[in-house]
Amino acid sequence: MNSFNLTTYLTSNLNIDEKEISSIVENCKIKKVKKEQFLLREDQHCNHTFFVEKGLLRQFSIDEKGKEHILSFAPENWFVTDRQSAYFDKPSAYYIQALEDSQVVIIDENFVQLLSKKIPAFSDFNNKLLHNHIRHLQNRINLLLSAVAEDRYLQFIKMYPDILLRVPQTMVASYLGITPESLSRVRKELAQKNFKS
Amino acid sequence: MNSFNLTTYLTSNLNIDEKEISSIVENCKIKKVKKEQFLLREDQHCNHTFFVEKGLLRQFSIDEKGKEHILSFAPENWFVTDRQSAYFDKPSAYYIQALEDSQVVIIDENFVQLLSKKIPAFSDFNNKLLHNHIRHLQNRINLLLSAVAEDRYLQFIKMYPDILLRVPQTMVASYLGITPESLSRVRKELAQKNFKS
DNA sequence: TTAGGTTCTTATCATACATCAATGCAGAGG
DNA sequence: CCTCTGCATTGATGTATGATAAGAACCTAA
Secondary structure: OOOHHHHHHHHHHOOOOHHHHHHHHHOOEEEEEOOOOEEEOOOOEOOEEEEEEEOOEEEEEEOOOOOEEEEEEEOOOOEEOOHHHHHHOOEOOOEEEEOOOEEEEEEEHHHHHHHHHHOHHHHHHHHHHHHHHHHHHHHHHHHHHHOOHHHHHHHHHHHOHHHHHHOOHHHHHHHHOOOHHHHHHHHHHHHHHHHHO | OOOHHHHHHHHHHOOOOHHHHHHHHHOOEEEEEOOOOEEEOOOOEOOEEEEEEEOOEEEEEEOOOOOEEEEEEEOOOOEEOOHHHHHHOOEOOOEEEEOOOEEEEEEEHHHHHHHHHHOHHHHHHHHHHHHHHHHHHHHHHHHHHHOOHHHHHHHHHHHOHHHHHHOOHHHHHHHHOOOHHHHHHHHHHHHHHHHHO
C-alpha cells in the first residue's frame, strides 16, 4: 500500500498517534485512474471521499444545454467528493474525472462517519475541512457576483498558478464561467497591457 | 426569555432531552433589531451565530466599486453567521443587516464549540447544518455559472416564494447578480409570455 | 391632504460576452 | 516525416445585460 501523501497529510493535520493514522490509512483503498477516466458520474451515489495522491481531478456538472461547468479542480493533497450525495445519500448531480493519470485514495463515507464518532480529533479535522470548503464556495460566489471576466481570471491565476499550467485553457474558462474564446481575448488584452507598462 | 422558535426548532432537529435543550437556550441572548440595523459589519469579528426568531435578515458584501452583493437571506427559523470569520477567527468580509424589525437569538461561537464537544447529537446537528450550507452554496454556483437572468429568477421564485414577497425587488436582483433594471425587464417578459399562453 | 422619499418601470444607448466560423498550431501516432 | 486531432486564436456579428436618466407608482410621515 502506497499512500504516502495521505499519511503525511494526516500526520501534519491530525493531532493523533502515528499508529492510529496508519491504521486509518490501512482501511482505505488505492485506485489508479487513467486520464479521462471517471470516478463518479451523474446519478450515481457517491459513497466515498477521494484523496488525490498524484495527478489531477475535476468535478463538474452538465447543464440542460449540454454545457460543462467545472465546480472544482483537485490536485495532489486535495480531497474531493460530492458531499451532497455522500452525506444525504442522494444520486449525484456531478461528475468526477481524471485530467491526468492519477492515483487516489478512496475513503469510504461510512468509515468517515465511524472515525468521527470514535476519534474526536478526526471529527474536528473533518469539521475544519467543511469550513474550508464553505469559505472557498463563498468566495467563489462573491467573485461570480461581482467580478468581470478579466478580474476572475486574474484571481484564478493568483489562487491556482499551478493548476493554470496543467489544464487546457478551455477548462479554466469553464471554471470561470466564460467561453474559451472570451478567455483567449482576455489573455490577449492582459498581455498587451503588461507589454505597454 | 422568549425564544419559542429556537426551542421548537431544536426539539424537532436535535435528538436530546427537552431539559437539555432548554438549558442550551437559556444560555443564549435574545436581541431585537430594528429594520436597517446591523448585526455585523465588515472587518468586525463575528463571534456568534444568529438564529432568526422573527423578521428577516440579509448577509451581503460590498465590492470595490461600492456595489452590494447579497449572499443570503435569513427569514424565520434560519441560522445565519459568517462561518469564515467565526471559525477561523478572522475579521469578516460581510455585513448582516435586518430587512424587517426582527428578533434574533445570539448563540456564542464558543458555546457552539463547547456543546459540540459535550453533546454528540449536537455535533451531528451542526455537521448537518454545514452540509446543508455547502449544498446550498454549490447549487448557487451552478446556477450562476449556467443560467441566464430569467432562469435564475424563476429558480428564485420556486425556492423562496415567501422571501420574494418580503424584500424589495432590488435586493432580489442583487441576490441574482443582475441589476434591478434587468430584473424589471425579465419580469415584464415573463408576464407577457404568461399572458400569451 | 400634501410633500418627499423609495422603489419600480421604461427608454436609449453602451458594452461585455456569446456565438459562429475560419485559421493556425502543436503534439501524438502512424 | 506527414497527417490527424484537439486546442488556441482571431474576426465578424448578435444578444443579453449594464449604465444612465427620467418618469410613474407607491409609502410614509408631517
